[in-house]
Every structure is written in C-alpha cells, then in structure tokens.
Amino acid sequence: MxxxxxxxxxxxxxxxxxxxxxxxxxxxxxxxxxxxxxxxxxxxxxxxxxxxxxxxxxxxxxxxxxxxxxxxxxxxxxxxxxxxxxxxxxxxxxxxxxxxxxxxxxxxxxxxxxxxxxxxxxxxxxxxxxxxxxxxxxxxxxxxxxxxxxxxxxxxxxxxxxxxxxxxxxxxxxxxxxxxxxxxxEPGFPSREDELKILEYNLPFSAEEVLDLCVNFLQKAHGLDLPYSIRDGINAIRYTLKQRETSPDADTGALFENALQQILGKEALDLDSLAAKRKASGDTLPGMGLGDFFFPDNDDLNPDNPGIT
Ligand SMILES: Nc1ncnc2c1ncn2[C@@H]1O[C@H](COP(=O)(O)OP(=O)(O)O)[C@@H](O)[C@H]1O
Ligand SMILES: [Mg+2]
Missing domain, CATH: 3.40.50.300 (P-loop containing nucleotide triphosphate hydrolases)
Incomplete structure (x- = not known):
C-alpha cells in the first residue's frame, strides 16, 4: 500500500x-x-x-x-x-x-x-x-x-x-x-486486415475458419454502420469454439450463426434488413416524448402533444 x-x-x-x-x-x-x-x-x-x-x-x-x-x-x-x-x-x-x-x-x-x-x-x-x-x-x-x-x-x-x-x-x-x-x-471500426489481426491476438487458439466467419460478419456490419463490435465478435467466436467441442458433428457455419443469434438476437442474422429497418425508423418515426408513453397522442394532458405549446 x-x-x-x-x-x-x-x-x-x-x-x-x-x-x-x-x-x-x-x-x-x-x-x-x-x-x-x-x-x-x-x-x-x-x-x-x-x-x-x-x-x-x-x-x-x-x-x-x-x-x-x-x-x-x-x-x-x-x-x-x-x-x-x-x-x-x-x-x-x-x-x-x-x-x-x-x-x-x-x-x-x-x-x-x-x-x-x-x-x-x-x-x-x-x-x-x-x-x-x-x-x-x-x-x-x-x-x-x-x-x-x-x-x-x-x-x-x-x-x-x-x-x-x-x-x-x-x-x-x-x-x-x-x-x-x-x-x-475515434478509433472507429477497423479494416478487414486489422480486424482479423485483433481477433487473432485476442483468441490465438481459435480455428481460422471461425475467425474468417467472424471477420466477414463484422465487416459487413461495419459497412452498414450497425453497432456490432469486436467485443461482440470475440463473444461469438468463444461460444462457437465451445459449441464445436460439445457438438463435434455440427457444421461450423451453423454454430457461428447460432452463436450470433444467442448473443446479438435474431436480427443479427439478416444485416441488410436490420440496416434498412434502422434507416427507416430513423428517417420516418416522429420523436417520442415521455408523455407519449402515458397518454394518447392527441390527449390534452400529454405534454408532448404537438397541439400544446
Ligand atoms: N485495436 C485493438 N487491439 C487489441 N484489442 C482490441 C482492439 N480493438 C478492440 N480490441 C478488443 O476488443 C474488446 C473490447 O475492447 P474495450 O477496450 O473493452 O472496448 P470499449 O472500451 O470501447 O467498450 C477487448 O477484448 C479488446 O481487447
Ligand atoms: Mg470500455
């Protein structure tokens, strides 16, 4: 001390x-x-x-x-x-x-x-x-x-x-x-080459096949500006490797998809639709205020009612 x-x-x-x-x-x-x-x-x-x-x-x-x-x-x-x-x-x-x-x-x-x-x-x-x-x-x-x-x-x-x-x-x-x-x-999202190096450094025991699956996934997500990160990738690889030990006959690609789904949710399996959905909601949904959760839109009591100034 x-x-x-x-x-x-x-x-x-x-x-x-x-x-x-x-x-x-x-x-x-x-x-x-x-x-x-x-x-x-x-x-x-x-x-x-x-x-x-x-x-x-x-x-x-x-x-x-x-x-x-x-x-x-x-x-x-x-x-x-x-x-x-x-x-x-x-x-x-x-x-x-x-x-x-x-x-x-x-x-x-x-x-x-x-x-x-x-x-x-x-x-x-x-x-x-x-x-x-x-x-x-x-x-x-x-x-x-x-x-x-x-x-x-x-x-x-x-x-x-x-x-x-x-x-x-x-x-x-x-x-x-x-x-x-x-x-x-802003460190930002890494390039494909850097991302592979980062994953290899953090998981030196991983099969190359799993690293490649993960880099493909992350690079596609970065390209669509979806907030999936290296940490998500590391978790998905770890879980895939563990599952390969316990289900040796399963297909590695399927195990990786399964890991993505359990870690990030089903939406992570279709990045194009997710990106389109995010874009649409960002562009078209009107802003919600706290009042919108408690009162109908047009209720005079709703402080976020556009009619109230
Ligand atoms: N450029 C990098 N070099 C080495 N490891 C990295 C790099 N980028 C991310 N990581 C790894 O990604 C994971 C998340 O990083 P962390 O610094 O905890 O993220 P944040 O603080 O942004 O939430 C860690 O396991 C870290 O080792
Ligand atoms: Mg941190």
Missing amino acids: KKVTIDEIELILSNATDVPVQWVGQAEALRQLLACWITVDPRDLPLTPRIIGYPGTGKTTLGIAAARERRQDVYIMQCTSDTRPEDLLVTPVLSEKGKISYHASPLLSAAISGGIAILDEGNRMSEKSWASLAGLFDNRRMVESVVAGIVINAHKEFRAAVTMNEDSSTFEIPDYIMSRLQPGI
Whole structure:
C-alpha cells in the first residue's frame, strides 16, 4: 500500500492496473492519443482527449495500451451516474480503531504519482462530479479535496483521457467541461486486415475458419454502420469454439450463426434488413416524448402533444 503525505494529511494511494493489453492495428488512433500526451516545449501542456465510440470498439484498451507505450502506470477510474465528487478524489474510511484514513481515487493517485488516468465511461457522470475536476484538466492542473481539506497539484508527468460511449443512457456534459476534454479521438471500426489481426491476438487458439466467419460478419456490419463490435465478435467466436467441442458433428457455419443469434438476437442474422429497418425508423418515426408513453397522442394532458405549446 503506497502512502503519501500532503499538508500533513496522509493519503493511501490506489493501485495501478496491471492488465496486460496490446493495441493491434488501428495505428492512427494510437498515434493521435500519444500526440495529445506529449509536450513540445517546457511551457506546453498535455491535452486530455475523449476517446469516443460504440461499446466494445476498443476505447478502454486504447487508453491502457497508450499508457503502456509511454511506460507509465495506468489507473482506471470507472465512472457511473452514482460517482460523487469525493469518489473522484478522496474517500474517508473509518478504521476499526475509530481513526479516519483517507483513500485517494485512481484518478488522484495518477495525478499525485505521475501516472496516467483513464476516466472510463465518463459520459455517465453527472455535471456536479465533473465540475470538481475542472481545475485538474486546465492550465491549473490542480484539484481540491474538500473532504481531506487539501489542494493537490498534479505531477508533471500526469496524463489523462476520458472514454465515452455513443449511447443514450448518459448525461449531457456541459460545454465548459467539454472544452477541457479535447480533442475527440475515434478509433472507429477497423479494416478487414486489422480486424482479423485483433481477433487473432485476442483468441490465438481459435480455428481460422471461425475467425474468417467472424471477420466477414463484422465487416459487413461495419459497412452498414450497425453497432456490432469486436467485443461482440470475440463473444461469438468463444461460444462457437465451445459449441464445436460439445457438438463435434455440427457444421461450423451453423454454430457461428447460432452463436450470433444467442448473443446479438435474431436480427443479427439478416444485416441488410436490420440496416434498412434502422434507416427507416430513423428517417420516418416522429420523436417520442415521455408523455407519449402515458397518454394518447392527441390527449390534452400529454405534454408532448404537438397541439400544446
Ligand atoms: N485495436 C485493438 N487491439 C487489441 N484489442 C482490441 C482492439 N480493438 C478492440 N480490441 C478488443 O476488443 C474488446 C473490447 O475492447 P474495450 O477496450 O473493452 O472496448 P470499449 O472500451 O470501447 O467498450 C477487448 O477484448 C479488446 O481487447
Ligand atoms: Mg470500455
């Protein structure tokens, strides 16, 4: 357990993560992230970018891999809608002897020890929590823990990135925070060649036939802009390989389809229709408001009734 003392307050630091990861292919995203973290002059400051994309597209992996490339410790701070400002900084813990000890979050531990913090799924966090970090991510590079009553200046080598999912279950992050989390980096969907390499790297024991089936599926989905990801592919391959063990006579193609259906739903078996359906619903369905779930469209009580202004 690493401890540091700041203004006579002893802080217990979080542990760095030690998951071994490697970034495969998609070199442009890695280059962009590493560029954000360099300084070109003693007066320059690093940037704190957002890594954006659908779930399962490698955002967290990219952050960890880039930190490893810089040979710095990496601290993962998982953000949720329940993350409170003190969770992001210092949490007081009452010990058995009735003494309070102060635990530094992974984010603060990175800032103190000169590591790299990945704020994972930052879009889930409320404005109140983000507000407490404003000074850490601008030229002040400092943050105040109200709980511990101390001000912490970030180490010169401290770097950070925030991952954000492109889905709807999230808070709107206010502009003054967004302006501190720039630029946006999008790993996007990999090319066929990179996708095969990524799957091979993650599943080196897989039969080539199954890898090929999976790359064909994923590439077709990417071409139609459907949000199926490497993670979905990895799950489908794993399940197919397991089923091959228990049903050795079954056709591998059929097992893979079966895996897709059980993991992603029946609609994943006909990507063209799914893409057409999504397009049609996106283009033609009128927006629904909360009121539409409780009242008929034309009900005067429905606040989303177009007749009410
Ligand atoms: N370029 C890549 N190199 C290596 N692994 C990758 C790459 N892209 C995605 N993956 C793999 O895909 C899976 C999902 O990645 P993850 O970083 O958890 O996605 P996200 O954070 O976007 O939800 C992981 O198993 C990861 O190893
Ligand atoms: Mg992630």
